[in-house]
Amino acid sequence: MKLHILGCGDASGSGGRNHSGYLVEAVDRLFLLDCGPTTLPAMKRAGFDSRRLDAVFISHLHGDHYGGLPFFFMDFLCDHPREKPLHVAGPPGIEERARGLFQLMYGDLLEPRELPATEFHVLEPDRQTIIQDIQLFPFRVPHQVRDISLGLKVAYQGKTILFSGDSSWTDQFVMHARAADLFLCECSFFERDVPNHMSYRKLQQNLARLECKSIVLTHMGEEMLARKDEVKVRLAEDGMVVDI
Numbered sequence: 001m002k003l004h005i006l007g008c009g010d011a012s013g014s015g016g017r018n019h020s021g022y023l024v025e026a027v028d029r030l031f032l033l034d035c036g037p038t039t040l041p042a043m044k045r046a047g048f049d050s051r052r053l054d055a056v057f058i059s060h061l062h063g064d065h066y067g068g069l070p071f072f073f074m075d076f077l078c079d080h081p082r083e084k085p086l087h088v089a090g091p092p093g094i095e096e097r098a099r100g101l102f103q104l105m106y107g108d109l110l111e112p113r114e115l116p117a118t119e120f121h122v123l124e125p126d127r128q129t130i131i132q133d134i135q136l137f138p139f140r141v142p143h144q145v146r147d148i149s150l151g152l153k154v155a156y157q158g159k160t161i162l163f164s165g166d167s168s169w170t171d172q173f174v175m176h177a178r179a180a181d182l183f184l185c186e187c188s189f190f191e192r193d194v195p196n197h198m199s200y201r202k203l204q205q206n207l208a209r210l211e212c213k214s215i216v217l218t219h220m221g222e223e224m225l226a227r228k229d230e231v232k233v234r235l236a237e238d239g240m241v242v243d244i
């Protein structure tokens with residue numbers, strides 16, 4: 001299995017990096033973790049036909065994580081019609097928000113615009129589910145206050161990826177990282193301690209507790225990027241491919 005880092009930037013595109021988008025390539029499945037506004041062009045740049053995409057799993061409903069869905073919908077409607085529906089899964093509200101965003105961006109004032117064939121799935125925290133044979137265990141992480149932000153543990157064909165989504169530190173990562181092949185962890189800040197994002201300092205204090213095979217840090221802001229030479233953990237780069 002391969003993880004293609006299509007975008008490892010934060011909402012501000014710090015360091016000129018793309019918004020969140022991670023493409024998982026398995027022998028017979030192609031799926032995204034998050035779909036930021038820059039994800040479709042980055043996927044095409046990486047050489048993938050958008051029609052091959054089986055599913056998109058959204059961690060939370062912030063624009064840098066789901067705002068790229070309308071471009072996929074347009075691509076499927078206008079340029080590359082699909083034979084099979086696209087599966088889109090995310091926290092409660094995913095369908096309403098994705099449809100609403102599409103309507104806002106490409107809808108007609110008088111007539112709602114139909115989506116291409118899409119099957120929506122709501123991911124409830126702590127409820128395991130299987131979509132297109134891909135096992136998902138979503139859990140709530142500390143990021144948004146009212147809306148639900150999810151961390152995602154994703155398993156397919158014996159390989160497991162833990163994705164933090166956007167989150168500050170939570171001990172749940174210790175439990176879910178056990179036996180994971182890769183922990184893809186947001187790290188917006190180096191030193192700054194904020195209640196809804198991770199800092200490298202906080203992660204460092206907990207590194208020894210994480211029993212996963214590898215860690216890659218992502219979603220880096222300016223302060224983090226300015227000090228990346230001091231970081232002892234592998235950092236994501238746009239276009240990087242991680243073997244899992």
Ligand SMILES: [Zn+2]
Pocket residue numbers: 010011020062064065166219
């Ligand atoms: Zn974000």
Ligand SMILES: [Zn+2]
Pocket residue numbers: 060062143166
């Ligand atoms: Zn966010």
